[in-house]
Every structure is written in C-alpha cells, then in structure tokens.
Amino acid sequence: NAGVTQTPKFQVLKTGQSMTLQCAQDMNHEYMSWYRQDPGMGLRLIHYSVGAGITDQGEVPNGYNVSRSTTEDFPLRLLSAAPSQTSVYFCASSSPIPPYEQYFGPGTRLTVT
Amino acid sequence: RKEVEQDPGPFNVPEGATVAFNCTYSNSASQSFFWYRQDCRKEPKLLMSVYSSGNEDGRFTAQLNRASQYISLLIRDSKLSDSATYLCVVSESLLDRKVTFGTGTKLQVIP
Numbered sequence: 001n002a003g004v005t006q007t008p009k010f011q012v013l014k015t016g017q018s019m020t021l022q023c024a025q026d027m028n029h030e031y032m033s034w035y036r037q038d039p040g041m042g043l044r045l046i047h048y049s050v051g052a053g054i055t056d057q058g059e060v061p062n063g064y065n066v067s068r069s070t071t072e073d074f075p076l077r078l079l080s081a082a083p084s085q086t087s088v089y090f091c092a093s094s095s096p097i098p099p100y101e102q103y104f105g106p107g108t109r110l111t112v113t
Numbered sequence: 114r115k116e117v118e119q120d121p122g123p124f125n126v127p128e129g130a131t132v133a134f135n136c137t138y139s140n141s142a143s144q145s146f147f148w149y150r151q152d153c154r155k156e157p158k159l160l161m162s163v164y165s166s167g168n169e170d171g172r173f174t175a176q177l178n179r180a181s182q183y184i185s186l187l188i189r190d191s192k193l194s195d196s197a198t199y200l201c202v203v204s205e206s207l208l209d210r211k212v213t214f215g216t217g218t219k220l221q222v223i224p
Contacts, residue, residue, distance in 0.1 A: 031210050042117070042200070043157070043214040058211070090156055094210045099145050102212070104156035 001026050006091050006105035013081040013112045021076040021108050023091030031094035032074040033058070033102075034066065036087040043090065049074055081112045116140060117203050119215040127223050130191050134218045136201030137183045145204035146177055146184045150197045151217065157200055160186075191222045 004025045013019060025032065033048035045058030049068040063085060065077040078085060091105040118137045126132045138146075146163035161168065163175040163184050174187040184203075188195055201215035 033210075035214075040121075040216055042216040045211060048211065099147070099162045100204075100210045101147075101159045101162075102157075102210075104158070106156050 003027065004091055004093055004103050004105035006089075006108050008108060009106065010109050011111070013078070013110065015081060015083060015112060017081050019078050019081070021078075021089055021091075021110075023074045023076065023105055024072050025074075025091075025093040025103070025105075026072065027093060027095075027103065028071060029093035029103075030071065030096060031100075032068070033092050033094070034064070034074070034076045035090045035092065036060065036085075037090060037107075038087050046076065046089075078110075081110075083112045086110060086112045115215075116213045117201055117215040119199075119201050119218045121216060122219040123221050124218065125221045125223055126191050128191060128193060130222075131187065131189050132191055132220065133185055133187045134199055134201075134220075135183050135185050136203075136215055136218075137181075138201075138203045138213075139182070140203070140205055141179075141182060143182075143203045143205050145206075145212075146175075147202040147204075147212070148173075148175055148184075148186050149200040149202055149214075151200055152197045157214075160199070188220075191220075193222050193224060196220055196222045 030051045034046040035043040047066040049055045092102045148160040149157040150160045151157040167176045198217040204212045
C-alpha cells in the first residue's frame with residue numbers, strides 16, 4: 001500500500017493564482033482531512049470529509065475549497081492564492097478503528113509570492 | 114489560553130538519558146489523547162495513544178492525568194534516532210475524529 005500520497009511536493013504561486021493540491025489514499029478510509037502547518041501554530045484543520053460526497057469546514061477554511069467524489073481522493077483547491085497561505089499542507093486519512101489513528105501524506109510546501 | 118500547550122524546547126539531552134515532556138489541555142471533556150512524532154520536514158506519525166491507566170511501548174511511557182489535565186511522555190535510554198519534534202494531540206470525543214494539535218516539543222539527543 002502506498003498509504004497517503006500528495007502532489008506536488010513543492011509549489012510556488014503568485015498572488016491571485018489558483019491551484020489544486022492532490023491527495024489520495026489506498027486504505028479505503030472514509031475520513032480524510034486537510035491541515036496546514038505554520039511555525040509556532042501547530043497543525044490546523046482546514047476541511048475534512050467523513051465519506052464520499054460529504055465535506056465540512058474545519059478551523060481555517062477561508063480561501064480553500066474541497067470536494068470528495070470518491071473514497072480515495074480528496075483534493076484541496078486554493079481559489080485565489082494569498083501570501084498568508086504560504087504554509088506546509090498535510091492531507092491525512094483516519095483509521096475507522098478506535099483510537100482512529102491518522103495517517104499523513106508527505107506534505108506540500110507552498111509559497112505564495 | 115491555547116487548547117493544547119507544550120513547551121517548545123528544544124530539550125538537548127545526552128544519549129542514554131531519560132527525558133520527559135508534558136502537555137496540558139484546556140477542555141476537561143477531552144476524551145482521546147495521542148503523541149505523534151514529526152521528523153524535520155516530514156509528516157507526523159503516531160507514536161502512541163495515551164490511555165487512562167497509562168501505557169508503555171518499549172522505552173516510551175505515556176501517562177494521563179485528568180485531574181490536572183495533562184499528558185506526559187517519558188523516553189528512557191534516549192537514542193540519537195529519537196531526535197524529533199513530539200506533538201501532543203487531543204480529541205474532544207471518542208467518536209469525533211477531529212483533533213487539536215499542540216505546537217510540539219523539540220528533542221535533540223546529543224552523542
């Protein structure tokens with residue numbers, strides 16, 4: 001199993017550009033989530049999904065959209081990139097068995113200039 | 114007050130030493146507790162869950178103190194490979210998989 005995969009690993013955007021961060025998992029997990037990690041802030045939840053067709057907002061959803069058309073894929077879309085969105089983005093999927101361990105992808109390092 | 118607080122460190126300890134980290138949480142209704150490990154520029158990985166009775170996995174021991182609202186991680190016989198950032202993670206519900214991450218405690222084990 002590949003686990004959780006993310007692409008791209010690195011990305012530089014100009015302010016106002018849009019892009020999609022890809023995330024896929026092959027563990028058949030229903031629960032998936034997106035986090036951003038900034039220095040001194042810890043990981044913060046952007047959006048999450050409890051299954052195909054169902055998404056919800058986390059702590060910091062503004063400026064981001066998600067969709068979940070399949071169990072495997074959970075892309076994160078930046079609508080109009082801003083320098084404040086410079087961060088490391090992690091996608092995660094959660095085991096359906098308590099205590100619901102989260103498995104993280106390798107991350108995408110995004111810089112917005 | 115932050116929901117989950119950790120001393121950022123760094124904790125610089127010699128090989129073979131014992132080191133302990135604490136993490137405090139603000140929500141007394143929190144139900145699930147975890148320690149994750151994150152290596153530099155890598156993704157977090159689960160180190161261990163923390164159970165009410167405390168639990169041990171090799172050189173690692175985790176404890177929960179509900180009365181004082183903190184969890185701890187003890188590492189015995191530190192190895193160079195233990196150098197990483199240790200993230201405290203708390204969930205308010207046994208069913209809800211939304212969790213809150215601490216900012217992490219950095220450990221550097223020195224030869």
